[in-house]
Amino acid sequence: MAMKRIIGTSIALTGIVLGLSLVPTQAQQSCFLEGANGQNIDLGHLCGNGDSNTSQPTASPQVGVFTVPIKRRHSGIPVVDVTFNGQHTFEMLFDTGASGITVSTDMAKTMGLKSEAQGLSQTAGGVVSIGLSTVSSVQAGELTSSDLQVAINPSLPIGLLGQSFYGHYDVVIKQDTIELHTR
Known part of the structure; x- marks a missing residue:
């Protein structure tokens, strides 16, 4: 019983850690606006860098x-x-x-x-x-x-x-x- 509880807790914690690592941070979002409630609003589609929710920004050619x-x-x-x-x-x-x-x-x-x-x-x-x-x-x-x-x-x-x-x-x-x- 104790072993099942340890394994279950380990799986749950691993899932939380993995889930949090997939959430983008402000540093990863290159184009966002902070809303009135403090929530980040993704503006990647307006900034021309594709999906800004990915940790790897999409390369775009430099103008000029x-x-x-x-x-x-x-x-x-x-x-x-x-x-x-x-x-x-x-x-x-x-x-x-x-x-x-x-x-x-x-x-x-x-x-x-x-x-x-x-x-x-x-x-x-x-x-x-x-x-x-x-x-x-x-x-x-x-x-x-x-x-x-x-x-x-x-x-x-x-x-x-x-x-x-x-x-x-x-x-x-x-x-x-x-x-x-x-x-």
């Missing part, structure tokens, strides 16, 4: 932040996928020291780009002659820009994604992604 996945690194520089005109995707260096977008002659040929003008470019290897063209769109990760000028550099084995694409954003380079924050 665009991410670009890093595929790998070349000499420490992030390599990202860049899509031109919605149809041609190439690996390019995310070059924070480049003022514009530069593609190789092979990339330009694949896209069917023709030089509209000629110019000179100061590179790490010296001054080189380049062709200039325009693309209708450039996309990297979640960010797309329209009507951008690109340089066609015959001496590059890989393209450079430079400031003309992301220069009006604050850039945060992380381990596996690049974040572009609207200023």
Whole structure:
């Protein structure tokens, strides 16, 4: 009889402890209003974070932040996928020291780009002659820009994604992604 009472009490206490651990606290509710009687009113559906009664808040994308996945690194520089005109995707260096977008002659040929003008470019290897063209769109990760000028550099084995694409954003380079924050 005493053993049944101990087991019954243990089960009841376990049920109370487990039941209390499932009740969300104010710290777990990220969006609530305290009513006149002191009761919390869940406003999760208004705050855009889904069901705030769960202990794990639902992640929502940050407004004004665009991410670009890093595929790998070349000499420490992030390599990202860049899509031109919605149809041609190439690996390019995310070059924070480049003022514009530069593609190789092979990339330009694949896209069917023709030089509209000629110019000179100061590179790490010296001054080189380049062709200039325009693309209708450039996309990297979640960010797309329209009507951008690109340089066609015959001496590059890989393209450079430079400031003309992301220069009006604050850039945060992380381990596996690049974040572009609207200023």
